[in-house]
Amino acid sequence: MDQEVFDDNKIEHIPINEIRPNPYQPRKHFNEHALEDLAQSIVQHGVMQPIVVRKSIKGYTLVAGERRLKASRMAKKTTIPAIIKQITDEEMMVLSIIENLQRENLTAIEEAESYQQLMTHLELTQVEVAEKLGKSRPYVANMLRLLALPSRIQKLITSGKLSSAHGRTLLPLKEEDVMMTVAQKSMRENWSVRTLEKYVNDFVFRAPRKESVTQKPKLIRQYEAQLKDLYGATVDIAVVKKTGRITFEFTSEEEFKRLIDELSNKE
Known part of the structure; x- marks a missing residue:
């Protein structure tokens, strides 16, 4: 899906005032100085890469390219080069997140919120989110833990x-x-x-x-760290005589269900 969306598309110049914001934009913080620099570049050279929009009942809805759109407004442009796509809400949401992740523009909290948004709106599991975005499951789980802070x-x-x-x-x-x-x-x-x-x-x-x-043996601490990375949760391993206990810590019902699902489906 990701590759096909941007291939072999006609570029059109559309009125900026007819473009509505992307409701699924995960990015909330924009560097004003960087936007001013981009606006100055647009004044001198124009928009070098078209934005992506979706046709709506009235005008267009932005899919990707919010920085270019904001900077074009700052540069007093009335039109902007755009590729008009026919895509679903799901594709729109995923593309918005992928664009920001590829450009490394999201803060860690925004990234975590975008994963949560995918899980909530599209009813996806962490594994499915990881697959859609090309991330590992432990990476997604660790990012989501930030939302418990x-x-x-x-x-x-x-x-x-x-x-x-x-x-x-x-x-x-x-x-x-x-x-x-x-x-x-x-x-x-x-x-x-x-x-x-x-x-x-x-x-x-x-x-x-x-x-x-008593300080835990180094090997036990290494196992705790490995399990923490694998499951995205704090892990405690306790061994008394010949009896051992592995404890997984969770901070919400959602994290508890996620851990149960992960433990149940491990091969």
């Missing part, structure tokens, strides 16, 4: 003050105020993800009594 932590990630990996590492802390305190300490002291993970683990699993905590 409080909005204040999400804003730190969106602004670039905190990485998405740091954000996911904060999830076991559960309480928003605790997350913010630790996040600020991490940013202030420029912690690596590994340093933050050790701090969070020590914080979460700290014994209430003055008892020595």
